[in-house]
Amino acid sequence: MTYNFALIGAAGYVAPRHMKAIQDTGNHLIAALDNNDSVGIIDSYFPEAAFFVEYERFDRHLEKTKREGTPLHYLSVCSPNYLHDAHIRFGLRHGMDVICEKPLVLNPWNLDALEEIAAETGQSVFNILQLRLHPNVQALRQRVRAAPADTKYDVDLTYITARGHWYYASWKGAEDKSGGIATNIGVHFYDMLQWIFGAVQQNTVHIHTHDRAAGFLEFESARVRWFLSINADTLPEEVKATGGRTFRALTIEGEDFEFSGGFTDLHTQSYQAVLDGKGFPLQSARPAIEIVHDIRHQQPAGLTGDYHPLAKLTLAPHPFQR
Known part of the structure; x- marks a missing residue:
């Protein structure tokens, strides 16, 4: 099965590793968000992906995409550390499983709240622990x-x-x-x-x-x-x-x-593990x-x-x- 991804934090240092992992596992990046528009790296992986610098338009695009019949399976979170919690919640409420860079959150109690939201939505959260x-x-x-x-x-x-x-x-x-x-x-x-x-x-x-x-x-x-x-x-x-x-x-x-050594493909391996049901869950x-x-x-x-x-x-x- 081919999966559709959205990504938050496309201009960040680690985002290319996630884009490569999505590509290497045979999947598609549908849309990406970053308030910085220096994201030409997307052209190396998914030039057809929609890109947004405004959260509201990104949100609307995802809703429109789903209503038009294109499912969204995963959200990749590569944003600044303090925003991970909010962006994970966003993905869960949009009906997506979430793959997030570390640190997953900054405080232990944030994990408890995310676990509750994941249970409510029936979705899962995975951390990159490469x-x-x-x-x-x-x-x-x-x-x-x-x-x-x-x-x-x-x-x-x-x-x-x-x-x-x-x-x-x-x-x-x-x-x-x-x-x-x-x-x-x-x-x-x-x-x-x-x-x-x-x-x-x-x-x-x-x-x-x-x-x-x-x-x-x-x-x-x-x-x-x-x-x-x-x-x-x-x-x-x-x-x-x-x-x-x-x-x-x-x-x-x-x-x-x-x-x-040996770091080159660990993000790709992390993504493949998630897709195979062997990813590292929230806890x-x-x-x-x-x-x-x-x-x-x-x-x-x-x-x-x-x-x-x-x-x-x-x-x-x-x-x-x-």
Whole structure:
């Protein structure tokens, strides 16, 4: 069967991955919405798709499309984090199942409300949790599950993805819209960690500023020191020397765990899983949403206890105040 999709957030960074996934799974994009009209990327996938910059006209078009006999099966949500909740509701009330980027929502209680609306409408919500589909991540999870029950791994997670000053002028730089550093660039890593190592037992934040965050998470099977940053000054010297802007590292018992490669088709695989009835449902998102919510609302403890080595780096002043 061929399915018809609508998409919200067509001008966003991640939208092309969703368009490609819709195309690669043999389906159609009927209509797309974004208040930014820089969406020429659509021509690479679905040049015939209707496009709107106004929510009301997009809504009317979907209603007209259905009344004229063209069914709408799925809504893909690629909008800013703080709008996911409203846009998921929109899709459910239009009789569509929804595939949403992470974070699914910013607060745990939003999941409860969405679950009620999904039940009322008879529709489903699926989250893109693509790291769960990475072969190396799946193999690690199997290895951890096969270990003796009392095994506790020591893990360091480091993720630095340098961002320019534009970041602070965008919705991503506003904590009430993005959820802050830990939510915006870290939520998929937290989901991966809890999926591999089990439920959270301790969540401590050491630093949490405009450009970095660091803390300690204890899971059933791991003690994790983590560091996230968007400041290029925190990149390793060898990365700076090559002009690199991103550094990702996960060490387990001092050994590097490689999961940087293999990202190319994970969104397509995520879509295919949904279409096959094997997608990650709404409640799959809860553990990571609870982790980032707790991180966001903690008072940082400072450099005490077991903290990530990079947490000691000198903090930079905010380059741009909103």
